[in-house]
Amino acid sequence: MRVKEIITILDEIAPFDTAEPWDNVGLLVGDPAREIQAVVVALDPCFEAISYAKEKGAGCIVTHHPLFFHPTRSLNLEDATARKVRLLMCWEISLVSMHTNLDIAxxxxxxxxxxxxxxxxxxxxxxxxxxxxxxxxxxxxxxxxxxxxxxxxxxxxxxxxxxxxxxxxxxxxxxxxxxxxxxxxxxxxxxxxxxxxxxxxxxxxxxLGHYGTEEIMVKPLMKRLQRQLPGIYIHAYECRDIFTYTKESED
CATH class of the missing domain: 3.40.1390.30 (NIF3 (NGG1p interacting factor 3)-like)
Incomplete structure (x- = not known):
């Protein structure tokens, strides 16, 4: 199945044109004509999720949060976003974002x-x-x-x-x-x-924290894609919360 066919299914689940005007959804990195056999679903396009996709042989990552919201003026490899783009391109992994369109769907x-x-x-x-x-x-x-x-x-x-x-x-x-x-x-x-x-x-x-209110969507979306994309391996990568919390004293 091609990436663009995956995108068609995703658009049926949560139409991209329903995203907020400020949002950045759809295919953000990659080749829509590329044939893929596996997809990874994740909250964030973090380095760990990208590496996990490579490990699983996934040609596409579907994330909730976009890799970038604003126009990118340069791809300087001192910047984390640029390094992620390089990994995605080198490993031929497409990145699709479903953000506010998935929130309201x-x-x-x-x-x-x-x-x-x-x-x-x-x-x-x-x-x-x-x-x-x-x-x-x-x-x-x-x-x-x-x-x-x-x-x-x-x-x-x-x-x-x-x-x-x-x-x-x-x-x-x-x-x-x-x-x-x-x-x-x-x-x-x-x-x-x-x-x-x-x-x-x-x-x-x-x-509940940003992470707490949104990470809960990853597994349900994975299961839905498993039903709608027979023959494609669908994996879920559970991103960690970027915050570390201290525990309150029991005294």
Missing amino acids: RDGVADVLACALRLSQVKDHGLMRTGMLDEKIALSAWIKTLPFANIRFVDAQRMVHKVGVCPGSGMDMWREAYACGCDTFVTGDVRYHSAQEAGEAGINIID
Whole structure:
């Protein structure tokens, strides 16, 4: 199967023309006419994912995050991005990005995040989803049930029942969640003053980190491609979080 045929399938899953105007999606590096036998799915186009693709004999990597967002003026090999491009070209590996188009797609990142939070009656608000818990629960108690390793939160002293979620850096959408009647908003990359403002407005904030809200999409996308690309080996590379976290004292 050729890279361009893989791209056609990816476009059916999450149309590239639905990405945000500032985004950079689609084929970023490589030859659309190249025949491939294996694909690697990863969160980031990191060096480790590229090496893993070579190890698996994959001719294409599908990442959530693009290798570059802005026009590139030069490919200076002192720069990490340029070195990644060199590896991809030398090893004949194409790179395709599915970013905000995958965030908003049906069964995309936002839906997978809502599912991980066990929300029901999920409604689509573009980059955001809203959903309900089966019954009201205290914020501290709900957090203990969540399948995420690193959680920060702002407790606005409200029970959790209707929840808004936005993967990645979605804190700009807390007001929309609040306007929809949400008592809790879940996202990543929450900044101090934004969290303070939201908490004072009366909405709980949960920060799962950028990585936490998006890495969960890698395996579901791998499984979907396995179903839709019979005869092509599909592998998942689990990128590590770029942050290292200290553990709080138990005292």
